[in-house]
Amino acid sequence: MEKELFVTLLRDRHFKAVRTILNAMNPVDTAALLAELEDKELALAFRLIPKEEAADVFANMNNSMQTYLVEMFTEKELKELLDDLYMDDTVDILEELPANLVVRILESVGQQKRNMINVLLNYPDDSAGSIMTTEYVELRQHMTVAESMTHIKKTGIHKETIYTCYVTDKRKLIGIVTAKDLMTADDNVQIKDLMETEIIAVHTHTDQEEVAKMFGKYDLIALPVLDAEDLMVGIVTFDDAMDVMVEEATEDITKMAAMNPSEKPYFETSVFNHAKNRIPWLLILMLSATITGQIITKYEDAFAVLPLLVSFIPMLMDTGGNCGSQSSTLVIRGIALDEIHFKDLFRVVFKEFRISLIVGVVLALANGLRIFFMYHDMNMALVIALSLVATIIIAKLIGCILPLLAKKVGLDPAIMAAPLITTLVDTCSIIIYFTIATKLFQL
Amino acid sequence: MEKELFVTLLRDRHFKAVRTILNAMNPVDTAALLAELEDKELALAFRLIPKEEAADVFANMNNSMQTYLVEMFTEKELKELLDDLYMDDTVDILEELPANLVVRILESVGQQKRNMINVLLNYPDDSAGSIMTTEYVELRQHMTVAESMTHIKKTGIHKETIYTCYVTDKRKLIGIVTAKDLMTADDNVQIKDLMETEIIAVHTHTDQEEVAKMFGKYDLIALPVLDAEDLMVGIVTFDDAMDVMVEEATEDITKMAAMNPSEKPYFETSVFNHAKNRIPWLLILMLSATITGQIITKYEDAFAVLPLLVSFIPMLMDTGGNCGSQSSTLVIRGIALDEIHFKDLFRVVFKEFRISLIVGVVLALANGLRIFFMYHDMNMALVIALSLVATIIIAKLIGCILPLLAKKVGLDPAIMAAPLITTLVDTCSIIIYFTIATKLFQL
Numbered sequence: 001m002e003k004e005l006f007v008t009l010l011r012d013r014h015f016k017a018v019r020t021i022l023n024a025m026n027p028v029d030t031a032a033l034l035a036e037l038e039d040k041e042l043a044l045a046f047r048l049i050p051k052e053e054a055a056d057v058f059a060n061m062n063n064s065m066q067t068y069l070v071e072m073f074t075e076k077e078l079k080e081l082l083d084d085l086y087m088d089d090t091v092d093i094l095e096e097l098p099a100n101l102v103v104r105i106l107e108s109v110g111q112q113k114r115n116m117i118n119v120l121l122n123y124p125d126d127s128a129g130s131i132m133t134t135e136y137v138e139l140r141q142h143m144t145v146a147e148s149m150t151h152i153k154k155t156g157i158h159k160e161t162i163y164t165c166y167v168t169d170k171r172k173l174i175g176i177v178t179a180k181d182l183m184t185a186d187d188n189v190q191i192k193d194l195m196e197t198e199i200i201a202v203h204t205h206t207d208q209e210e211v212a213k214m215f216g217k218y219d220l221i222a223l224p225v226l227d228a229e230d231l232m233v234g235i236v237t238f239d240d241a242m243d244v245m246v247e248e249a250t251e252d253i254t255k256m257a258a259m260n261p262s263e264k265p266y267f268e269t270s271v272f273n274h275a276k277n278r279i280p281w282l283l284i285l286m287l288s289a290t291i292t293g294q295i296i297t298k299y300e301d302a303f304a305v306l307p308l309l310v311s312f313i314p315m316l317m318d319t320g321g322n323c324g325s326q327s328s329t330l331v332i333r334g335i336a337l338d339e340i341h342f343k344d345l346f347r348v349v350f351k352e353f354r355i356s357l358i359v360g361v362v363l364a365l366a367n368g369l370r371i372f373f374m375y376h377d378m379n380m381a382l383v384i385a386l387s388l389v390a391t392i393i394i395a396k397l398i399g400c401i402l403p404l405l406a407k408k409v410g411l412d413p414a415i416m417a418a419p420l421i422t423t424l425v426d427t428c429s430i431i432i433y434f435t436i437a438t439k440l441f442q443l
Numbered sequence: 444m445e446k447e448l449f450v451t452l453l454r455d456r457h458f459k460a461v462r463t464i465l466n467a468m469n470p471v472d473t474a475a476l477l478a479e480l481e482d483k484e485l486a487l488a489f490r491l492i493p494k495e496e497a498a499d500v501f502a503n504m505n506n507s508m509q510t511y512l513v514e515m516f517t518e519k520e521l522k523e524l525l526d527d528l529y530m531d532d533t534v535d536i537l538e539e540l541p542a543n544l545v546v547r548i549l550e551s552v553g554q555q556k557r558n559m560i561n562v563l564l565n566y567p568d569d570s571a572g573s574i575m576t577t578e579y580v581e582l583r584q585h586m587t588v589a590e591s592m593t594h595i596k597k598t599g600i601h602k603e604t605i606y607t608c609y610v611t612d613k614r615k616l617i618g619i620v621t622a623k624d625l626m627t628a629d630d631n632v633q634i635k636d637l638m639e640t641e642i643i644a645v646h647t648h649t650d651q652e653e654v655a656k657m658f659g660k661y662d663l664i665a666l667p668v669l670d671a672e673d674l675m676v677g678i679v680t681f682d683d684a685m686d687v688m689v690e691e692a693t694e695d696i697t698k699m700a701a702m703n704p705s706e707k708p709y710f711e712t713s714v715f716n717h718a719k720n721r722i723p724w725l726l727i728l729m730l731s732a733t734i735t736g737q738i739i740t741k742y743e744d745a746f747a748v749l750p751l752l753v754s755f756i757p758m759l760m761d762t763g764g765n766c767g768s769q770s771s772t773l774v775i776r777g778i779a780l781d782e783i784h785f786k787d788l789f790r791v792v793f794k795e796f797r798i799s800l801i802v803g804v805v806l807a808l809a810n811g812l813r814i815f816f817m818y819h820d821m822n823m824a825l826v827i828a829l830s831l832v833a834t835i836i837i838a839k840l841i842g843c844i845l846p847l848l849a850k851k852v853g854l855d856p857a858i859m860a861a862p863l864i865t866t867l868v869d870t871c872s873i874i875i876y877f878t879i880a881t882k883l884f885q886l
Contacts (some may be wrong), residue, residue, distance in 0.1 A: 024641055025641070026643065026661060027661075028660055028661050050545070060549065072808075102590070133684070141531060146757070149626065152626050152627070153626060153627050156623065156626060156627050157627050162623050162626060162627075163606050163623075163664075163704070171635070175584060179605075179606065179622055179626065180599065180605055180606075183592065183595050183596060183599060183605060183622065183626075184595070184596055184599050184600050184605075198467055198468070198469060200469065205532060208834075210635060215473055216685050216686070216689060218469060218471050219471075219682035219685075221606075221664065221681075238664075238681055238685075239662035241685075242658065242659050242662075242681075242684075242685060242688070243659070245685070245688060245689070246688070246780065248660060249692040251694075252774055252782070253692075253695075253696060253699075253772060253776050254773070255770065255771075256696075256763075257768050257769050257771075257772035257773075258765055258768075258769060259769050259772075259773075260661045264781055265777070265782045266774075266777045266783055266789075266791075267782070267783075268772055269789070271794060271797045271798050271801070272796045272801070275798050275801035275802050275805075278766075278769050278798070278802055279801075279802055279805050279806070281765070281836065282762060282765055282766065282769075282802065282806060283805075283806065283809060285761060285762070285765055285833070286758055286761070286762045286809070286810060287809075287813075289757050289758040289761040289762065290755075290757075290758050290813075291809075292757035292758070292761075293754035293755055293756070293757050293758050294754065296753055296754045296756070297750070297751065297753075297754045300750040300753075301752065303746070303750070304747060307740070307746070307747060309738065309745040310739055310740075310743075310746065310753055310756075311736035311737065311740045312733075312736055313736070313739070313753075314732050314733075314735040314736050314739070314756075314760060314869050315729055315732040315733050315735070315736050316875070317757060317760065317761075318728060318732040318735075318862075318865060318866060318869065319725060319728070319729045319732065321726070321764075321865070322700075322701055322725055322728055322862050322865075323721075323725065325700050325701075325861065325862070326700050326701060326702050326721050326725075327703075328699065329696060329699075329700035330697070330700075330702075330709055330852065331709075333693055333696050333697070334708070334709045337689065337708075339708045339709055339710070340709055340710075342708075348709075351710075351714060351717070354714045355714050355717045355718050355721070358714070358715070359717035359718050359721055359722055359725065362718075362722050363725055363726065363729060364743075365727060366729070366730075367729060367733075370730075370733075378823070386642070406560075418700065418768065418861050419761075419765050419768070422761060422765075423761060426761065427759050430757070437721075
């Protein structure tokens, strides 16, 4: 295996061979390989990475590796690393480092960069400001294409993207020029004749989920970020938007399974934190499920006479819960993708009602026939069939209405998912079932 | 509202004003605005869109609008549109159009383009080949930077991206040069000295989910696609990768709620198709839930003596289901994000076991105390507390093991989500509960 070979070469101090391997690797893969090393080997291997790739590898490491390396670095090494790191990566790393190392880093950068970092660190979590970078290409409207290309050649190497350039006037963003425009236009065309003035931009406080959605919608490579006075302060690049999309989908999925989302991957979250994220909703749902239990006790007499009644409870509860969570899942996802809005409430309800009729009849037939042939009890078959249809209709309506209502009142629709819907639908299905049963069997 | 104003201007034939509005809009927004128009207005408005944006607007329209317009177009209009559409968009559109219109389109493009379209249409759904485009910038290794820039200026306008250029030799991909490299290097540097030879590429049959993951991992703008003989045939661009990511997350979420995923958005899927996607899993789960019911009937005597026992069934079933789906959700998502692999099985099991101990004890205490104070029945409190702990441990273990096993045997882990886990855990929790209850109450 590559890893074992690498470790052997490193331990035996074949530094030239190690350098050759590291030289040929992509920074992302190098970071993954280094993650498998012991701390001491890590420090050694990191110093063998080609200088121009070191910052990129560092940005791709996990938090504990970064912490260890920053502790190990000399002043000079730290300074060099910080010079090469993009501003948004620097801020991401600082947010996760222990306080003493943050102080050390802030002391080793210049005054101007320190001020900039402090501004960026102060933007709210999950805002455009917190994920933006301040390194972008600025052009002026009276420049020609040739002048712009020269300007980019001089300043572009350390910009995170040079593919979208921003035309500013007194820090106000007045136009956007793509590198494609520059590369395919004639040298003497002026920027002001080339630039796009219909600008798509966000503000520093825009939620990162909104930002990611705009990337998806408009197929952007970068998006300018404006401050409260509409002056340009940074850009968000598409790679950060992709990360946000994955993060937000994970968050939604986690919430839909009745957990508080964790900021870290599964294995990096401690057992205690996993438990802490899961217990609150379990407690709430457990206590509300006891209400269903209380209702059952009201029908004690019924199932004392006809114990078979109890055996259909799991099937009814599960089917109701599944039907409800099908609807709520589709609506929650539709809301997240901007395909369903509160104004569509009646359209959704009408659609789900028709779907639940089809689903209800099919399931009622299947189960009713099964019961009739198994128990030869027409009445029981009828009770179950009717209960199923009614439960399915109510489950699907609750499932589609609640997420939209949550959205309307400013709650996260994702909490209106399977677990909560199931608990609510349980109560309804039990009431429907025993009401129909006591009527039909005259209990 | 903008829409009403727009329609009024269009109906009153103020074409100049309409043109000005359309001119200032982003193609994505134009497509959204046009979606609100009637068919006749749509055809009229589309013809007023600036020529250079028409293809982009068309590519952003929904299927029914595209169908209508293709039917309306003259030969000349169709030809112009097809000339301006990128190859991947053309293929996407063709995949959704009725057969007679596909024939019409294939007849109006040249022989070479027709052959290319036919090749692309034949790649499997969800493969890199089906989402790639064949328009990319090719360079030669002996070219200089200046020659390359001239080449791009001549040929680049109609390439989907010019930001990653591909250095080929007899159609074999030997290196990659970014536009950033070109723009910041000296004019007389040769491409072979500038190009990156560590190439990250996929094959035409690579699954699109894999492709999207590589974009996320390596922060790419474009990814080259090779055929079976390793010759370069196209590129996938980051905007298509983003769409795939959203699509795949939706598919996973839909499967996790026990539905077959729909290829179209919620409102564009018919009531009948919605029902068809939902019924199969509901039937399977409903019939397996009856097993739980059968087991309950075995304990008829127990709850005939102690009817209170029945009232705790919903609480136990729901809590077990919720605990199980919490674990399965995290594991399924971890697998999708490549954070959890089958080799981690024992690590995951051990972690979930410790989590379930904490969660179990907390929930058992909460509920045991509640029951003790409500019913003053120490035995009942003990039965419930013990059942809860046992159910939670088993639920979390089933929840984390099944998705990993599914992955191992080549099934989609997403089907091992809440609904299936709930049904399985139900059976276990009922058996545990009645076993403990009959022992402790000596029923």
